[in-house]
Amino acid sequence: MKQQIKTAEWKSADDSYDVARVREDFPVLGETVHGKPLVYLDNAATAQKPRAVIQRLARYYETENSNIHRGVHRLSEIATRAYEDARSTVKGFLNAAEEREIVFVRGTTEAINLVARCYGGSRLRPGDEVVISAMEHHSNIVPWQLICQEKGAVLRVIPVDDDGDIVMDEYRRMLSDKTRMVALPHVSNALGTVNPIKEMIAEAHAAGAPVLVDGAQGAPHANVDVRDLDCDFYAFSGHKLYGPTGIGVLYGKAALLEDMPPYQGGGDMILSVSFEHTEYNALPYKFEAGTPHIAGVIGLGAAVGYLTNLGVEAVAAHEDRVVAYAVERLRSVAGVRLVGTPERRASLVSFVLGDVHAHDVGTILDQEGIAVRTGHHCAMPVMDRFGVPATVRASFACYNTEAEVDVLADGLEKVRRIFARV
């Protein structure tokens, strides 16, 4: 049933990055959809998994499965080591100073909720301010809204200009001695904007405020060096970085994490418990209550290993080529209007096609085997800002090609033909 497109067609322009070889690592790319080869352009929602990750998960369950940090038996030792090795891999990936600064969580959403609840919850006073931007994913809005409401704090929103870039002057004006937290996306999932986070972090620090970076779309596509950025928190999801769902990472500076109360109570996060008093465990275990997603962590370690083997920079350069081609090619399709034309773009392009609703575009593209995201991308305020109910989003990963962009553009021509009948 599998209908592989001939390898030669997938050759990238740059010979140093062999995208055809990369594609072979991802079994799902051999699938067909409605009889057409799968063209998977929904990577910002979740990325596909390489064989290295799938096999690592299978090996864990087949030969190592055990609970961690508690047994004295052999399997528990192996599982514990694999789990902690993954922490060390992630630490290296982010260039964090210490392993205890890497907390495993369910994903970006949980990481942000953890910081909002434990940091915001213990620091915010009435009248304090939390600053976010107009291009947030709902997961970097709602947790702050909740904690601000509870504490009588104020949520302030940095505006975004017509290109989809943050208005830096407004940002600077917004920072004051009332600012208790700045939370920003590294890369916008709805517009593709790469924000100047290093500069923004420096500005926030000058005003005395810590910064959380929502790296859900950043970590898979950019070299992240948390010490160079000097961010206080960095959150990302494993599943958008070729890893399993249900696992993600919160990086936090040790001093800040130390000062925060725990997130959830339970096993593993304690040193001693009596009915009168509980002594919490050290970092990072204080924030990892209960049996964690052990397989997920190990799979995430394999995913990070896979990406680092390809080379984060080589992958980013490849994706930049593909997305630049996509921007150019989509502009040549009559009726396409890009939503977001930022100064720096990473990995995705959001657009509308004439007055055809994104949902209709998505259904017709699906019939061509093309998977795109259509809708508000969990960023309703961004849709309001750009005056569209929804957009079509094509998002790219290490295995996408210019040829797939051509398939997308042809699919859009077909949408136009179908809708031109009346």
Place this chain on the structure above:
Amino acid sequence: MSDLTDLYQELILDHNRRPRNFGSLTEANRSARGVNPLCGDKVAVHLRVEDEEVKEIRFEGTGCAISIASASVMTESLKGRTCGDARNLFERFHQMVAVDDGPASHPPEMGKLAAFAGVRHYPARVKCATLAWHTLRAALEGDAQAVSTE
């Protein structure tokens, strides 16, 4: 293209481009709003009901071609019918678009609504086709809460 033109029939494209009975209704005595959170479709249905008869019906909203056309054709099909007819028609419409092995041909009283039969092959779009109908039912039942297809 045959598959897709089964879904995007000309009647549907036409009602999407030029929705009938579109706008507010000042003399409405029943109204409800509906949303499809998945894709952001929004619709409001307004009715003037007298003696259990739909004297006037209009709708407003934004959404994909399927949801707008479905709302438009719905308003055309219901004007002058009784509230009981409206509920029955919803049942049959729902059967037609949501039940994959439902009857392949549709009784003549479905009229233009039969154009939506192709929706059943696109499970992700069933909610688009039924949004206006769910909202209608909420309006008829005087349910002021916005309905959601989730």
